[in-house]
Amino acid sequence: MKKNQMIEKIIHGIFLILGLITVGCVLVITVYLIISGLPAIFEIGFADFIFGKEWASTASKPLYGILPFILTSVYGTIGAIIIGVPIGFMTAVYLSKMASPKVKSSMQSAVSLLAGIPSVVYGLVGMLVLVPGIRKLFHVPDGASLLAAILVLAVMILPSIIKMSITALDAVPKEYEDASLALGATPIETYFKVSVPAAKSGIAAAVVLGVGRAIGEAMAVMMVAGNVPNMPDSLFQSVRFLTTAVSSEMAYSSGLQQKALFSIALVLFIFIMLINASLNFFLKRERD
Amino acid sequence: MRKLTVMLILLSLVMSMLTGCGGKKETKTVTTDGSTSMEKVIGALGEVFQEETDIVFTFNPTGSGSGIKAVLEGRCDIGLSSRDLKEEEASSGLTATVLAYDGIAVIVNPENPVNDLDLETVGKIYKGEITNWAEVGGNDTEIVLIGREAGSGTRDGFESITDTEDVCSYRQELTSTGDVITTVAQNPGAVGYASVASVKDTVKALTIGGIEATEDSIKDGSYVVQRPFVLVTKSDQELSEEAQKFFDFVTSEEAHEMILAAGVVPAN
Numbered sequence: 001m002k003k004n005q006m007i008e009k010i011i012h013g014i015f016l017i018l019g020l021i022t023v024g025c026v027l028v029i030t031v032y033l034i035i036s037g038l039p040a041i042f043e044i045g046f047a048d049f050i051f052g053k054e055w056a057s058t059a060s061k062p063l064y065g066i067l068p069f070i071l072t073s074v075y076g077t078i079g080a081i082i083i084g085v086p087i088g089f090m091t092a093v094y095l096s097k098m099a100s101p102k103v104k105s106s107m108q109s110a111v112s113l114l115a116g117i118p119s120v121v122y123g124l125v126g127m128l129v130l131v132p133g134i135r136k137l138f139h140v141p142d143g144a145s146l147l148a149a150i151l152v153l154a155v156m157i158l159p160s161i162i163k164m165s166i167t168a169l170d171a172v173p174k175e176y177e178d179a180s181l182a183l184g185a186t187p188i189e190t191y192f193k194v195s196v197p198a199a200k201s202g203i204a205a206a207v208v209l210g211v212g213r214a215i216g217e218a219m220a221v222m223m224v225a226g227n228v229p230n231m232p233d234s235l236f237q238s239v240r241f242l243t244t245a246v247s248s249e250m251a252y253s254s255g256l257q258q259k260a261l262f263s264i265a266l267v268l269f270i271f272i273m274l275i276n277a278s279l280n281f282f283l284k285r286e287r288d
Numbered sequence: 289m290r291k292l293t294v295m296l297i298l299l300s301l302v303m304s305m306l307t308g309c310g311g312k313k314e315t316k317t318v319t320t321d322g323s324t325s326m327e328k329v330i331g332a333l334g335e336v337f338q339e340e341t342d343i344v345f346t347f348n349p350t351g352s353g354s355g356i357k358a359v360l361e362g363r364c365d366i367g368l369s370s371r372d373l374k375e376e377e378a379s380s381g382l383t384a385t386v387l388a389y390d391g392i393a394v395i396v397n398p399e400n401p402v403n404d405l406d407l408e409t410v411g412k413i414y415k416g417e418i419t420n421w422a423e424v425g426g427n428d429t430e431i432v433l434i435g436r437e438a439g440s441g442t443r444d445g446f447e448s449i450t451d452t453e454d455v456c457s458y459r460q461e462l463t464s465t466g467d468v469i470t471t472v473a474q475n476p477g478a479v480g481y482a483s484v485a486s487v488k489d490t491v492k493a494l495t496i497g498g499i500e501a502t503e504d505s506i507k508d509g510s511y512v513v514q515r516p517f518v519l520v521t522k523s524d525q526e527l528s529e530e531a532q533k534f535f536d537f538v539t540s541e542e543a544h545e546m547i548l549a550a551g552v553v554p555a556n
Binding site: 127128142238251 | 354429431459461477
């Protein structure tokens, strides 16, 4: 009996340590980002940093304005959501409610496969197919643009949207749908007026998850967006995202430039925290 | 009971620390860190050096800035930089020794009829003063400027040579030589820059003022778009025995052929 208790305690201790490792990582990264990100913001000035329209980190008179990056990330994410959510949502409704089990399982594994493709592959295909395609289709001098990034991101967020939405739609009690059908509603009416509203917080969570994936993606957009720190005032403009601003300059950076890159990472981190908070909000509402 | 748990945890921690320290190797090493552009030449030299001397050679391709920082912080023996030291770097106690010269090729799409530009025109194109290929004898297409990211040694080299620092109006800023070549190969209106050594058949290197980028023209300075490959060491501190051996080896006559084979022109 005593021996068993001791083993219990030991195992309890081991699990606690393993759990603390995860929490510890989050804490260390958060603290590190805040410590290394804040000095540059103070040095540059909060308003100049967040609302500055020009980024020229290696110029003889360096400018560190990240408004172009913030707007690009916001526009890019909104664009990806506008294209990706309707496609993902409709796919989820089809797979959850209309597709035969065989179709459903094969399409679901295709969606999982899409989620498993590394982002560098998305980037490569975008660079070799999408970018020249946009150049020829729209007769612009170069295809690397905000539009190319939006299209790549739209495809990349599909799996998370589809999977989350299917889970939410599958969880709608069958009685709701049966009742609606029994009252004479057509299947389509039932899906859109009964099932979807019943699953709406789950679907909202799916959208937020997509936003999170889109705003945090670096590799694929770096390969198709052109990476010039322009204000995103046209779809065909070469632009730089918050993520790519950090990753493209980090390797060679020094001094205030490097500190400013940490500050960008901090801004991105805050964005992602907000998105996570809203995701938790939606998921909690669904549970209640 | 609780004490025992704590003891166990402490014990396991101590054990893990011990194993962490136990792995130290006895072999002699030379560590280098820096410019990705120098990977080809330093890798070839390091391989031969390792075979001849049994000293383990390592190269960490991080970038010129990082390499200089690494040698300053003592994290490597020799830093590799594909640009001259900046004033602040030189004054922090570092010595630069030129290993070789790397020509930077100005590349265009093979479909582009333009074959030659002078340095001034290249500068004007990158400054955005010339925006159409027709102005320099090409087709009537807009010029698409492809460049490297801020801080890149190639960009720094190119912009300082063409006198376009901070004023280039790039259409794309890419993070590797390979990306620049791929992008230029795909767009008939594109112009980019890359190390002469890395230029492939998929793009066309322009002659500058009628002079092709060759070994001789880079070495005698007549091909003007070129930059130094620099070995960075601490001024006030002697190299370790192994590192000194490596340093002597790469700056010796013996290394000439290998440096040439890597596509750059030896300085000594």
